[in-house]
Amino acid sequence: MALTNELIQQKLQEKFGDQVYGFEESYGMLSFEAHKDMNLKVMQFLYDDATLQFRFMTDLCAVNYPDDAGRELAVVYHLHNLSENIRLRFKVFISVAEPDVFTASQLFAAANWMERETYDFFGVNFVGHPNLKRILNVDEMDYFPLRKEYPLEDQTRIDKDDEMFGRG
Amino acid sequence: MLTQHQHNIQLPEGSIEKQTTTLNVGPTHPATHGVFQNIMELDGERVVSTEQTVGYIHRAFEKLAERRPLYQVTPITDRLNYCSSPINNMGWHLTCEKLLGVTTPKRVDYLRVIIMELARISDHLICNSIVGVDTGAYTGFLYVMQYRELIYEIYEEVCGSRLTTNIGRIGGFERNFSNTAFTKLEKFLKEYPKVLREFENLFARNRIFMERTIGGGAISAERALNYGFTGPNLRAAGVDYDVRVHSPYSSYEDFNFNIPVGKTGDNYDRFLVRNSEMWESLSIIEQAYQKIQSFKGAEAEVYHADVPEYYLPKKEDVYTKMEALIWHFKIIMGEVDMPKGEVYQAVEGGNGELGYYLISDGGRTPFRLHFRRPCFIYYQAYPELIKGGMLSDAIVTMSSLNLIAGELDA
Numbered sequence: 068m069a070l071t072n073e074l075i076q077q078k079l080q081e082k083f084g085d086q087v088y089g090f091e092e093s094y095g096m097l098s099f100e101a102h103k104d105m106n107l108k109v110m111q112f113l114y115d116d117a118t119l120q121f122r123f124m125t126d127l128c129a130v131n132y133p134d135d136a137g138r139e140l141a142v143v144y145h146l147h148n149l150s151e152n153i154r155l156r157f158k159v160f161i162s163v164a165e166p167d168v169f170t171a172s173q174l175f176a177a178a179n180w181m182e183r184e185t186y187d188f189f190g191v192n193f194v195g196h197p198n199l200k201r202i203l204n205v206d207e208m209d210y211f212p213l214r215k216e217y218p219l220e221d222q223t224r225i226d227k228d229d230e231m232f233g234r235g
Numbered sequence: 236m237l238t239q240h241q242h243n244i245q246l247p248e249g250s251i252e253k254q255t256t257t258l259n260v261g262p263t264h265p266a267t268h269g270v271f272q273n274i275m276e277l278d279g280e281r282v283v284s285t286e287q288t289v290g291y292i293h294r295a296f297e298k299l300a301e302r303r304p305l306y307q308v309t310p311i312t313d314r315l316n317y318c319s320s321p322i323n324n325m326g327w328h329l330t331c332e333k334l335l336g337v338t339t340p341k342r343v344d345y346l347r348v349i350i351m352e353l354a355r356i357s358d359h360l361i362c363n364s365i366v367g368v369d370t371g372a373y374t375g376f377l378y379v380m381q382y383r384e385l386i387y388e389i390y391e392e393v394c395g396s397r398l399t400t401n402i403g404r405i406g407g408f409e410r411n412f413s414n415t416a417f418t419k420l421e422k423f424l425k426e427y428p429k430v431l432r433e434f435e436n437l438f439a440r441n442r443i444f445m446e447r448t449i450g451g452g453a454i455s456a457e458r459a460l461n462y463g464f465t466g467p468n469l470r471a472a473g474v475d476y477d478v479r480v481h482s483p484y485s486s487y488e489d490f491n492f493n494i495p496v497g498k499t500g501d502n503y504d505r506f507l508v509r510n511s512e513m514w515e516s517l518s519i520i521e522q523a524y525q526k527i528q529s530f531k532g533a534e535a536e537v538y539h540a541d542v543p544e545y546y547l548p549k550k551e552d553v554y555t556k557m558e559a560l561i562w563h564f565k566i567i568m569g570e571v572d573m574p575k576g577e578v579y580q581a582v583e584g585g586n587g588e589l590g591y592y593l594i595s596d597g598g599r600t601p602f603r604l605h606f607r608r609p610c611f612i613y614y615q616a617y618p619e620l621i622k623g624g625m626l627s628d629a630i631v632t633m634s635s636l637n638l639i640a641g642e643l644d645a
Binding site for chain 1: 289290293295297298299301302333334458460461462463474476481482576577578579581588590592594602603605607611612614615616644645
């Protein structure tokens with residue numbers, strides 16, 4: 068039986084109940100949320116289950132939603148079942164004050180540097196990571212630059228000073 | 236291997252000397268072909284361990300992209316894997332088109348396929364010839380560079396630049412391919428097979444090359460998958476995963492081609508896989524060119540989709556028509572709102588699955604853009620690949636992985 072998004076959702080809900088939620092399909096890809104303590108368990112289940120077999124980690128990154136109190140940071144996993152050729156995305160939301168999630172680096176060697184990168188730019192603390200230190204930025208850096216609190220100048224801002232364009 | 240290897244120096248208890256030698260390779264070193272540092276522990280000439288440092292040319296692309304309208308992100312993608320920028324550009328356009336719901340005409344798809352496969356050839360050509368350089372055969376490299384030039388001339392004819400191409404637009408191409416572009420393509424298709432055959436003869440069954448590369452930097456299929464390998468490096472280990480086949484984009488499903496796979500995942504297999512892929516790419520380009528020639532009448536002139544919100548109008552229209560002027564202004568000033576949504580779009584880049592994860596909150600710039608950069612992910616495996624091998628093999632392994640510093644560091 069071919070693996071479908073509905074089947075994946077059904078299996079996950081059977082196993083984890085209300086710990087997994089927010090299922091949706093965006094542009095053909097199944098996407099859901101998991102409770103932050105469940106990230107590794109969900110991944111392990113997706114990896115081990117005989118029908119699911121999501122054994123390839125495509126991508127791991129984080130997103131900062133500064134206005135969403137208590138859920139400021141999202142860690143986003145993209146997994147791929149290569150034999151059935153089906154992808155999924157799942158997220159765990161954590162707060163900026165306590166940005167802890169379990170590391171996936173024991174399950175996927177690929178996660179090691181991706182988690183370091185995520186730590187480097189967002190300050191997500193991957194509990195159990197063997198070598199959680201900055202990777203692309205300098206070690207002395209004392210902030211997490213991809214968080215929204217460090218804005219670049221907005222080139223599309225609407226309050227442009229017309230005088231600068233000769234229309235004062 | 237190291238387990239059988241005996242230390243021939245016995246140090247007295249409490250000695251401040253070490254059994255091993257520490258060697259610093261990089262960040263700028265003629266043998267690293269990019270800015271990476273490796274602090275290697277050597278036992279004689281054998282590598283015991285290495286500590287990698289990356290990030291020397293980090294340019295904060297993901298942050299920059301959060302303040303740029305979609306069309307201004309394209310030049311950023313040029314600077315990821317700069318040996319095959321057009322693939323990055325096309326990948327980005329496809330990502331935007333997916334989010335915006337733009338469908339491109341077939342002719343655009345085929346033109347894109349031609350450009351992407353040319354880029355793949357130039358990417359593999361560099362990588363394979365550099366492997367040659369690192370094993371002591373400089374001739375092949377100098378020889379094939381002349382033919383990469385033919386590819387760059389085609390880019391130049393289409394988009395005006397050579398290395399950081401910024402080629403194509405959302406919906407298609409900035410201009411139609413000129414006759415000169417097609418003439419140059421024909422010239423390339425005519426001359427290149429002979430050159431590739433000669434290049435292949437120089438290496439593929441060359442005793443010295445084989446002994447230098449067989450068994451070096453090998454990885455099993457299982458480890459490669461766990462390490463997130465993609466592209467030729469994964470295929471060399473025997474896994475036939477290719478984004479062009481598994482998640483076809485830009486009408487790749489219309490083409491007949493094989494996925495070459497290796498067996499041992501060593502430097503030699505990586506070389507052979509890339510080499511075979513160049514033949515496949517040539518065949519894809521020929522098929523695409525034939526398909527393009529079969530378009531007749533108005534269809535044969537189509538080079539972009541009809542998306543006035545994102546595709547710049549013709550200059551003469553901007554000067555004469557109100558609507559075109561408005562769109563021109565809105566696009567240039569980045570004043571077009573995007574639909575809300577999240578997309579992941581992958582393309583088969585020169586060195587693996589290049590993914591774009593784009594989150595739009597309905598604003599004018601990406602809320603978040605993440606690049607899945609294949610070589611950043613598989614470079615993690617480097618210490619495992621070179622452990623126990625000779626230092627000189629470690630250098631060959633590094634070049635045969637096709638690491639591109641621009642992509643690694645984002």
